[in-house]
Amino acid sequence: MTLALPLARKVSDVFSELDKAIADFQSESSWACREGCGDCCNSPEVEVTVLEALPHALGLWELGKAELYSEQLARFLGKPCMFYVPNVSDSSLGRCSIYETRPLLCRMFGFTAQLGKDSLPRLAACRWQKLQGAELLAKIDGELKGGTLEVPLFGYWEQRLSELDPSQVLSQRLPINEAFLKAIDYVYWRQQAVLP
Numbered sequence: 001m002t003l004a005l006p007l008a009r010k011v012s013d014v015f016s017e018l019d020k021a022i023a024d025f026q027s028e029s030s031w032a033c034r035e036g037c038g039d040c041c042n043s044p045e046v047e048v049t050v051l052e053a054l055p056h057a058l059g060l061w062e063l064g065k066a067e068l069y070s071e072q073l074a075r076f077l078g079k080p081c082m083f084y085v086p087n088v089s090d091s092s093l094g095r096c097s098i099y100e101t102r103p104l105l106c107r108m109f110g111f112t113a114q115l116g117k118d119s120l121p122r123l124a125a126c127r128w129q130k131l132q133g134a135e136l137l138a139k140i141d142g143e144l145k146g147g148t149l150e151v152p153l154f155g156y157w158e159q160r161l162s163e164l165d166p167s168q169v170l171s172q173r174l175p176i177n178e179a180f181l182k183a184i185d186y187v188y189w190r191q192q193a194v195l196p
């Protein structure tokens with residue numbers, strides 16, 4: 001079943017544009033994650049907005065699995081993302097089970113930059129990337145400062161998403177499982193035409 005929720009489609013379009021920008025950066029810089037790493041997912045501190053959880057929530061309704069996942073998500077409040085599948089022997093290694101529809105933040109982590117006080121971009125690398133790629137990171141920083149390399153800017157992509165929600169009702173950051181739960185509810189009420 002295909003449901004009409006133009007907002008979720010617009011969010012997915014922003015995801016596709018960001019993925020392309022990150023792929024360009026990766027191919028020009030050779031910057032990568034630790035192979036098989038899931039360390040950034042393995043934390044109860046991950047927060048995303050309901051807006052960026054909408055594409056996955058919509059997909060769950062379309063598959064007829066939304067109610068089942070709502071019950072499961074309610075049991076994961078206060079825990080790491082329910083969609084993270086850790087390795088049995090080392091929970092810092094693992095995989096995302098919803099990779100295609102994962103939120104914006106999950107796409108950006110490790111591959112976007114923040115602007116420093118000097119207005120120059122600095123790659124927001126995780127601890128594994130810093131450990132494994134210190135030399136490459138120094139080279140990338142140099143190229144970013146020299147303007148010979150472009151990197152997606154965290155603030156720009158956050159703004160692109162936020163512009164889709166002028167009322168900002170769906171743009172508050174929440175613990176990730178709660179955001180998915182609220183996104184599933186939002187799709188339901190939107191289909192009932194109760195929400196604007």
Ligand code: SF4
Nearest residue numbers: 041081083084096106
């Ligand atoms: S949605 Fe995927 S990438 Fe994002 S925290 Fe969950 S498991 Fe990790």
